[in-house]
Amino acid sequence: MTLAILFSFLILFPGWVYSESHPTSYYSNNPVAAEVDGEPIHLDDLKHVRIQEALMQLHQMQTRALKEKILEKLAKKHPEFSGQSTPAVSEAEVKKFYDNTPGIKEMGSLPQVRGEIEGYLRNSYRNLFIEQQFQRAVKQGWAKVYLTPPNDFHLVAGIGSAMLWSAENKTARVFVLEYSDFQCPFCKRVQKTLQKVRKKYPHSVQFGYRHFPLPFHEEAKGYAQAVECARDQNKFWQLQSWFYENLTHAISEAQVLEAAKTAGIKDIDEFKSCWKNGKYVKRVEKDIRDGVEMGIQGTPTFVLGSYDHESGTVSGEMFSGAVSEDKFVKTIEKYLALTRTEAKLNP
Numbered sequence: 001m002t003l004a005i006l007f008s009f010l011i012l013f014p015g016w017v018y019s020e021s022h023p024t025s026y027y028s029n030n031p032v033a034a035e036v037d038g039e040p041i042h043l044d045d046l047k048h049v050r051i052q053e054a055l056m057q058l059h060q061m062q063t064r065a066l067k068e069k070i071l072e073k074l075a076k077k078h079p080e081f082s083g084q085s086t087p088a089v090s091e092a093e094v095k096k097f098y099d100n101t102p103g104i105k106e107m108g109s110l111p112q113v114r115g116e117i118e119g120y121l122r123n124s125y126r127n128l129f130i131e132q133q134f135q136r137a138v139k140q141g142w143a144k145v146y147l148t149p150p151n152d153f154h155l156v157a158g159i160g161s162a163m164l165w166s167a168e169n170k171t172a173r174v175f176v177l178e179y180s181d182f183q184c185p186f187c188k189r190v191q192k193t194l195q196k197v198r199k200k201y202p203h204s205v206q207f208g209y210r211h212f213p214l215p216f217h218e219e220a221k222g223y224a225q226a227v228e229c230a231r232d233q234n235k236f237w238q239l240q241s242w243f244y245e246n247l248t249h250a251i252s253e254a255q256v257l258e259a260a261k262t263a264g265i266k267d268i269d270e271f272k273s274c275w276k277n278g279k280y281v282k283r284v285e286k287d288i289r290d291g292v293e294m295g296i297q298g299t300p301t302f303v304l305g306s307y308d309h310e311s312g313t314v315s316g317e318m319f320s321g322a323v324s325e326d327k328f329v330k331t332i333e334k335y336l337a338l339t340r341t342e343a344k345l346n347p
């Protein structure tokens with residue numbers, strides 16, 4: 001082969017010369033984003049709370065799309081992997097869901113919400129089908145997955161003036177710090193979950209509450225200040241619970257005072273003076289500022305992680321929304337295991 005022919009061949013088929021020089025590139029969850037004077041800047045170097053939250057959401061979307069793509073490819077040889085195998089939703093299942101799901105009857109009658117229930121159940125069945133078939137594919141060795149979640153991002157948050165669930169608990173190694181709003185429906189919903197988690201971890205986990213009344217909830221700041229005044233008479237949690245259990249709309253000053261009596265506050269005049277004179281306006285505003293600085297945008301938001309008693313800080317992760325009991329437990333167990341390991345290494 002002459003040089004002219006060889007060069008012509010390389011120009012027409014450039015991939016030929018490179019075909020062996022570029023091995024398969026596998027996924028990295030912490031790639032090099034840039035280099036400065038030869039020093040790499042990794043993706044993890046750019047992280048803060050909101051970037052981590054966006055990366056986690058992106059990973060969930062990628063995971064779902066990847067599983068569907070794997071099943072799509074496998075369905076060519078294995079028809080049982082086709083999405084058409086997803087079971088249909090029966091009328092009995094719709095009725096059972098309507099009868100047994102808390103809060104759904106408040107949304108309307110069964111005929112009114114049937115379509116939404118069917119859609120929800122259909123999506124749930126499909127997700128379950130995809131997960132089961134995906135796990136089967138991995139177990140059989142038909143698929144190998146290299147996609148991994150973002151590395152943990154540990155936020156360090158001060159507990160500030162948070163009201164502690166158990167002030168006498170001096171040994172807790174893990175802390176659940178809540179930022180909530182009394183007019184937020186998701187904050188209301190998560191309270192029952194928190195009650196269960198507190199019962200499960202009465203000694204090893206400390207719980208704290210700070211305020212984050214949202215701007216469009218006009219009365220929420222006032223309720224937050226009222227609860228702080230209840231703290232003066234050791235009735236913080238009682239009034240806090242009353243608000244979450246009973247508030248469905250804005251209530252009058254007289255109703256708040258009646259709620260304070262129900263919560264067990266003895267000196268109502270002192271409570272009223274504290275509340276009406278704005279004794280704890282600055283405390284609530286400080287909670288809001290600290291939350292904003294951490295990147296909190298909505299409620300409820302939780303910071304869950306290792307608890308440093310000396311510095312009064314929590315080093316861990318941030319979650320938003322009505323977090324499930326399962327997610328609380330899994331994350332708490334992770335940090336309890338981490339703190340046990342640290343205790344062994346630093347006796």
